Amino acid sequence: MSGLILPFGSSVPIIAADAFIAPTATVIGDVGIGTGSSIWFGTVVRGDVRDIRIGERTNIQDNSVVHVTKGKHSTVIGSDITIGHHATIHGCVLEDHCFIGMGATVMDGVVVESRAMVAAGALLTPGKRVKRGELWAGNPAKPLRMLSEEELATLGHAAVSYHELSRTYMREMVAASMLRTSE
Numbered sequence: 001m002s003g004l005i006l007p008f009g010s011s012v013p014i015i016a017a018d019a020f021i022a023p024t025a026t027v028i029g030d031v032g033i034g035t036g037s038s039i040w041f042g043t044v045v046r047g048d049v050r051d052i053r054i055g056e057r058t059n060i061q062d063n064s065v066v067h068v069t070k071g072k073h074s075t076v077i078g079s080d081i082t083i084g085h086h087a088t089i090h091g092c093v094l095e096d097h098c099f100i101g102m103g104a105t106v107m108d109g110v111v112v113e114s115r116a117m118v119a120a121g122a123l124l125t126p127g128k129r130v131k132r133g134e135l136w137a138g139n140p141a142k143p144l145r146m147l148s149e150e151e152l153a154t155l156g157h158a159a160v161s162y163h164e165l166s167r168t169y170m171r172e173m174v175a176a177s178m179l180r181t182s183e
Contacts, residue, residue, distance in 0.1 A: 003025040015032075016034055023041070028046045038163070040061045040064075043065070044064075044066070046067050047068060052075045052076075055078045062085045064086060066090075067088075081097065082159045088105040088106070090105075092111065097115050098115065112124075113130060115147075117130075119137035122137050124140075
């Protein structure tokens, strides 16, 4: 584990020992991060006024923000999910095996069902529900089409790839640390 891990009030992040937290990522407050998940460079996961739960083998890529809505919405992110660079995830539910594209914004009360996809740059306004197998795109986002069988079959490939990449980063960070201490 690395990054800036901060308590907020009486809440301390609970992070699986094998989760990868990049050195410039920040995790604050009532946050739970499951085994094999990865929080990449510049990402902020801020559970200060509600809780955030992130499942297993989920990756939240560089410069993303995950937050909550005070008194209303926690953020629940399932397992085996890819969240692209510079996404904003706010007070919503992302079910297992979904995909959120780069620069997408997912707002309060949204549910993205398992095996659904939100396109890069999409803005999902409050309360929307992206159903299983759907691709939503646009600003504001609307259903674009159903995902093809080929797309559904490859939906989890990025999650697997990022899980493997996070293991490499963890090995490299340990090796670098050992090198510094031996000098």
